[in-house]
Amino acid sequence: PIEALTMAASGEGKDARLETISRSIREIPNWPKEGILFQDITTTLLDPVAFGHCVDILYERYRDKGVTVVAGFEARGLIFGAPLALRLKCAFVPLRKPKKLPGETIGEEYSLEYGTDRIEMHVGHVKASDKVLLVDDLIATGGTMVAGVKLMQVRFQLSPTLSPCSMTLNDHKQVDRSGPKTGKEEGRN
Amino acid sequence: AASGEGKDARLETISRSIREIPNWPKEGILFQDITTTLLDPVAFGHCVDILYERYRDKGVTVVAGFEARGLIFGAPLALRLKCAFVPLRKPKKLPGETIGEEYSLEYGTDRIEMHVGHVKASDKVLLVDDLIATGGTMVAGVKLMQKVGAQVVEAACILELPLLKGKDKLGPYNVPLYTMVHKDVL
Numbered sequence: 001p002i003e004a005l006t007m008a009a010s011g012e013g014k015d016a017r018l019e020t021i022s023r024s025i026r027e028i029p030n031w032p033k034e035g036i037l038f039q040d041i042t043t044t045l046l047d048p049v050a051f052g053h054c055v056d057i058l059y060e061r062y063r064d065k066g067v068t069v070v071a072g073f074e075a076r077g078l079i080f081g082a083p084l085a086l087r088l089k090c091a092f093v094p095l096r097k098p099k100k101l102p103g104e105t106i107g108e109e110y111s112l113e114y115g116t117d118r119i120e121m122h123v124g125h126v127k128a129s130d131k132v133l134l135v136d137d138l139i140a141t142g143g144t145m146v147a148g149v150k151l152m153q154v155r156f157q158l159s160p161t162l163s164p165c166s167m168t169l170n171d172h173k174q175v176d177r178s179g180p181k182t183g184k185e186e187g188r189n
Numbered sequence: 190a191a192s193g194e195g196k197d198a199r200l201e202t203i204s205r206s207i208r209e210i211p212n213w214p215k216e217g218i219l220f221q222d223i224t225t226t227l228l229d230p231v232a233f234g235h236c237v238d239i240l241y242e243r244y245r246d247k248g249v250t251v252v253a254g255f256e257a258r259g260l261i262f263g264a265p266l267a268l269r270l271k272c273a274f275v276p277l278r279k280p281k282k283l284p285g286e287t288i289g290e291e292y293s294l295e296y297g298t299d300r301i302e303m304h305v306g307h308v309k310a311s312d313k314v315l316l317v318d319d320l321i322a323t324g325g326t327m328v329a330g331v332k333l334m335q336k337v338g339a340q341v342v343e344a345a346c347i348l349e350l351p352l353l354k355g356k357d358k359l360g361p362y363n364v365p366l367y368t369m370v371h372k373d374v375l
Binding site: 026028031032038040042045046047048051052055074075078079080082083085086088089090091092093094096100101102103122125 | 208210213214220222224227228229230233234237256257260261262264265267268270271272273274275276278282283284285304307
């Protein structure tokens with residue numbers, strides 16, 4: 001089973017750090033298109049206290065879980081995943097768009113509103129014996145995250161994969177998704 | 190390895206962790222792949238430790254990392270230095286108001302951007318990327334910071350390809366370059 005962990009709904013009591021993190025996020029209306037209230041974490045990154053809390057909380061949660069690989073989704077998942085991998089003293093594997101990785105790759109396609117996209121990693125960098133933590137800044141529809149899970153799990157028959165994200169839109173932000181949708185779903189994966 | 194800081198054994202560990210991929214993205218290029226460095230928390234840790242030791246007392250207020258591999262080295266460093274982290278991104282990636290700088294490619298141009306207001310004139314900025322080759326991207330970063338009046342303390346990369354003269358390209362901008370590993374390839 002996959003555990004999608006959301007920090008504020010994690011039942012770990014009123015961790016004041018979560019409020020600091022939440023308040024640090026800037027909301028940008030109608031980006032990338034009408035009706036989307038984009039959750040901008042670059043303001044979180046400006047604040048080493050808030051950014052630090054993100055990594056600290058993840059570190060505290062996973063330090064004793066035997067994680068051997070942190071895999072972060074290009075690009076914002078790299079920002080949260082890389083410091084975490086260093087803290088956990090485990091491998092960091094970037095999950096990238098096509099044509100970015102120079103070596104032999106293995107990938108997984110996923111659907112967008114119109115068309116498909118693909119995430120890839122280098123062959124051999126995740127092995128069947130690995131225990132993987134998937135990291136991204138945000139989970140919305142879950143398309144990207146599921147592609148990551150399939151890449152790790154379906155191809156390698158790995159044991160359960162843990163997938164933390166810094167934010168979960170559905171639980172914490174009353175974002176209206178009923179508006180008209182046109183074009184590519186940037187930020188909606 | 191040519192850092193002049195004595196024989197720091199960590200530099201050799203870092204150098205050996207890099208995988209070379211011939212003829213990528215095209216014939217004649219020996220691509221320096223740092224994803225193998227990232228697999229090794231000792232080697233990856235050395236990269237951040239060495240940068241942290243170098244900059245901890247330099248009054249850096251912003252670490253700016255170039256999408257995408259500069260994010261991987263810059264973000265942990267910013268956390269260690271307890272300063273702001275600013276991602277420098279390709280066009281159409283940042284949701285807010287942006288300011289950018291164009292730079293030349295072999296064919297055409299590209300552009301890096303940051304969010305307006307995230308770097309101020311009072312900031313002392315460290316620019317971070319995994320590698321410097323011709324220096325085009327790095328100079329664009331320098332110009333972008335200088336455009337908002339900020340001081341660039343240094344440009345820092347894990348790898349340098351001296352044959353491509355990136356250091357010379359930075360020269361006119363009065364920004365020193367620090368790199369850990371040199372590879373005499375194109």
